[in-house]
Amino acid sequence: MLEIYNSYSKKKETFKPVAEGKVNIYTCGPTVYSNAHVGNFSAFLMADVLVRYLKYKGYDVKWVMNITDVGHLTDDNEVTDDGEDKLEAASKRENKTVWEIARHYEDLFMGDIRTLKLFPADKYPRATEHVEEMIEMIKILQQKEVIYETSDGVYFDISKFKKYGKLSGNDIEALQAGSRVEINEDKRSAYDFALWKKLTGKNEKHIMQWDSPWGTGFPGWHIECSAMSKKYLGETLDFHTGGEDNKFPHHESEIAQSETANCKPFANYWMHKSRVIVNNEKMSKSLGNFFTVQDLLKLGYTPESIRFTFVSVHYRSKLNFTEEKLVESQKSIDKFNDFIQFLIKSEETVENSSISSIIKSTKQQFEKAMDDDLNVSGALAPLFGFMKSIRKQINSSGISAKNKDEILHFMKSINSIFEVFDFEEKKEKKLSISDQKTVEELIKKREQFRSEKNWVEADKVRDELNKMGVKIEDKK
Ligand SMILES: [Zn+2]
Incomplete structure (x- = not known):
């Protein structure tokens, strides 16, 4: 209901x-x-x-x-x-x-x-x-x-x-x-x-x-x-x-x-x-915090990250729109997309009897939250745990082609509302020599930004690298 x-x-x-x-x-x-x-x-x-x-x-x-x-x-x-x-x-x-x-x-x-x-x-x-x-x-x-x-x-x-x-x-x-x-x-x-x-x-x-x-x-x-x-x-x-x-x-x-x-x-x-505020202030042309969709695209943000920033926050809570929020959104979307790639590429082995019940309970939580006045953040929260459990199942017990379809079908039904996931299989590609140089330069640039604690710019460079098909992981 x-x-x-x-x-x-x-x-x-x-x-x-x-x-x-x-x-x-x-x-x-x-x-x-x-x-x-x-x-x-x-x-x-x-x-x-x-x-x-x-x-x-x-x-x-x-x-x-x-x-x-x-x-x-x-x-x-x-x-x-x-x-x-x-x-x-x-x-x-x-x-x-x-x-x-x-x-x-x-x-x-x-x-x-x-x-x-x-x-x-x-x-x-x-x-x-x-x-x-x-x-x-x-x-x-x-x-x-x-x-x-x-x-x-x-x-x-x-x-x-x-x-x-x-x-x-x-x-x-x-x-x-x-x-x-x-x-x-x-x-x-x-x-x-x-x-x-x-x-x-x-x-x-x-x-x-x-x-x-x-x-x-x-x-x-x-x-x-x-x-x-x-x-x-x-x-x-x-x-x-x-x-x-x-x-x-x-x-x-x-x-x-x-x-x-x-x-x-x-x-x-x-x-x-509810009215959107930008950088904690009322949005107005004179304050220079007035963004159109085109402005944000020019700054390098993806349409998905713009969309997700708005659709992942409950409509009655006051959204304080910032560029950091767009970066956060992209990170969340990347998590989903990484999971989808992992799923598509995982080997089809044996039927895993736990998959259906994991999907079922996540779906219930998802719908319960959405039924509650479109509580989108409450609906998205269980999905992160869901991805974790499925990964664990695949790594420990494997999955069948049928399991895979079931999971993908569920992810697609969620995406019919959020419309930000990418289901296309990404092939790994070899970088050309000139691309390799660009990548090295970008990595250096990113390290510089990180050392200055300029996380927004650092993340932008990371997104640029992602677009080239290069994934950066920061480990201790
Ligand atoms: Zn009207």
Whole structure:
């Protein structure tokens, strides 16, 4: 039984799908105005692990992640419905059209998704291609009399949705009392959020624009997720996931829109990825601790080590991301891969009756931990002991071809979630003379770093050697 911490009820609940055997998942995707950073990816990877584990458990999973390519304003998170459209700001900065910006960063995002081996979602709908559905939903909300029109847009009246604030734990009245956000004079409450923005004032020259019953303009940010999740996954989602910073106002507003329009619960389980900090500090461009996937690849880290750093830590614990963590991740992955090579290359002799029971008990521990709110670190821990016992069995009693298949099958099933192991048999190769020279130089360089206690650089050199097929072992 899978237990999930539901950030809506704020407790662990046993997962029960809306439809037997099927799971639908909606994840708030990127706003494509710049490169997604590792904090964004940590939230997408949380969803990826969820998707993969549900598949592992045999569910028929349908996963949708949207692409926000319009309507997300630079101040949206401050609840002002103000600021500049993030894409328009990027368009000025980079001297490209908004459409070029959107497609360019969407392409880069899709590239990063492949690099980090996220399971492909069933659909990546673009907001700009679903404005019609958004207008339809705003019309429904209008019939229900929960919205009002001002000179600059159409707003949702949050006083008409009593549960507004429940997900994020915000008491709206208290917020309003202490609010310092500049109130748009026409708005009834500073926290009423925009469904539609008209082409007036600051938005007069907004490039992406559509006709609507409320005049030409563009949709607000929140309405896209309500409209697109309904179109592709129906009125009640099993899971809705996102980053912690999406909780308010974005997810809160999605709930208000969808539940008012559909008269049904919007999502049965909400999952939020805790914010990632980098080198013990909040990630920000000004602190220079802002990493994109491409930045890390350029520094020489493997996609696997980046992926593993995020998927091997529980999503609700605060990850302090450091380069040392990437090095550690690579070491763990190497341990698994060394074991796989050892296994593939070990001689097939006799049937070993202990193998099945070792696998069985490890599998039980693994699933027990994963069933406990995707406790990945608890699930990985028994695998190190597992590798040790199997090695011992092979060395003392040998294994048969059938045993080997069984072990490999188990390792592959684990990898269907973590996706970082390498099952390809590595042939030992002879180094050329020039390679030998390079290897000698690299070893010297590494020794230098080690004597300076510069472990990060030393490990990088070791990884470089590993890539050449040279394994370094430090012995006393
Ligand atoms: Zn969303």
